[in-house]
Amino acid sequence: MSDFTPTADDLKTARAWPFEEAKALVKRLARLEKGKPSDRPIRFETGYGPSGLPHIGTFGEVARTTMVRRAFEALTGRPTELICVSDDMDGLRKVPDNIPNKEMLEPHLQKPLTAVPDPFGTHESFAAHNNARLKVFLDQFGFDYDFLSATDAYKSGQYDGALLRMLEVYADVMNIILPTIGEDRRQTYSPILPVSPTTGRVLYVPMLEIDAKAGTVVFEDENGEKVKTSVTGGAVKLQWKADWAGRWFALGVDYEMAGEDLTESIKLSSKILRAMGGEPPAGFNYQLFLDEKGQKISKSKGNGISIDEWLRYASPDSLSLYMFQSPRKAKKLYFDIIPKTADEYWSFVARYHQQVAEGNAKKALDNPVWHLHGGSVPSAQPPVTFSLLLNLVNASGTSQADVLRGFVRKYRPDASDAEMQALEPMLGFAVHYYEDFLKDKKSYRAADAREQKALIHLRDALLALGEDAEEGDYQTAVFDAGKAQDYENIREWFTGLYETVFGQSEGPRMGAFIKVYGAEGMVKLIDEALAR
């Protein structure tokens, strides 16, 4: 690690967007605290609908929020925390398509997800199952966060204050929300959704009476009976935008970002929060992802890239880099950018260490990798780029990590153990990429008469040389084989060799390749080519 400690001045002038966000947050706090800062942790939040599986947007949101968090910490030195809230008290609206035992969920429609049994049979509820999956997902990337179940928050009384406050300003809240919804819905709308004491379902019914002092509401239950209930302790939950405002109020959220599709919701929730006497968190709306053709990526269309696909070909760090870049711009997310982003990541790492060594703090703070790693940038870099590795894997036509590793040793004999270690994950990515995209593009042709002779010549030479010859000897053998057939331009022979043996018109430097791949292995490849 070549970390450095930026000066206050460096930090103040840092312009990378996480710093801009951090500064906006500082302003918010200054306004709020009026010169007497508390020592409470500054709270960052991300929220999830628990019915959906974690996806690339989930990663992006947590990664980006974490970048702002780290920038804020560096800027202010204040303690922070990130709360990931799962909205698991929401009613089950419909049975998802992508689960087993669908029929067992039917009777539980409209119940809070924490009250719906787990169709996978592994957890105590459907919500618990999805929450566990979310946590595994986040942990896989090493995110630092505190998980909060909305159901727990309601039931434990953590939201009670917000609920009671909501009753006090009920009329204002209604006035804010009603103009934004349809005529029909207005008649029955309520920001407060009671849970039916008889059926356990989340009810979308109007409040017949409200007693802010007592903290109670009256509504009509599904059986037609009027029920009076306290709003505390999980007897009711808040609906969507009110829920967001209530959560901000109850948790004292200081920072939250959201996709731009939620811009309007944020505005409305902010109004509600202000009506309650709260101050909306800082944050911004990041843009959605597009596919190669500029179409919006949606799970139903199946276009674009999933997070699993990205991680099959490149590291989580490279994905973080992608998330760092231009968050306000709708970005195209498709396969071609993966190798590029992977290489860019390492070149930023290299540049970062150079910037630190030169004492150029401004540049270092602008460098994406500072933000990806919160200032602790790994020092060991792989000795080759991903695109070189792809060339190698493609040229050699091998998906054996051993052979690739050998190649890299040849090319970069002075690579340290740490560098070779950093190469390891990259080898797997390259092999995947080769197998999925490059392998099928190979097309072998049969050798013509002259090429056959030359190949046989080379084959015999290799057998004679055996496994222990020098790289140069192998290289010479290849040339001799070509010269013996009187190729006027030796390049022709190489092209023929590549096309018949490797199935492409370009290939690896032969001497090095044979040394690493083994003379015997090469003989085998030649035999295969001769048999075509």
Place this chain on the structure above:
RNA sequence: GGGCCCAUAGCUCAGCUGGUAGAGCAACUGACUUUUAAUCAGUAGGUCACAGGUUCGAAUCCUGUUGGGCUCACCA
């Protein structure tokens, strides 16, 4: 139609408290000539979407236009 966001080299982006356009990759040329890749050296490539305005000076600020994305019933 209203609101919000975006528009810089082929690609991905940087440049934003206004001061003669940058990087990486791709492309091209050359060197090594025992090919290719790599490496090294170099070249080319942009009226900063368009049009106005403010200014001594605008990619940068303002207005408008065009193009793209999101959003404006319900659900989250």
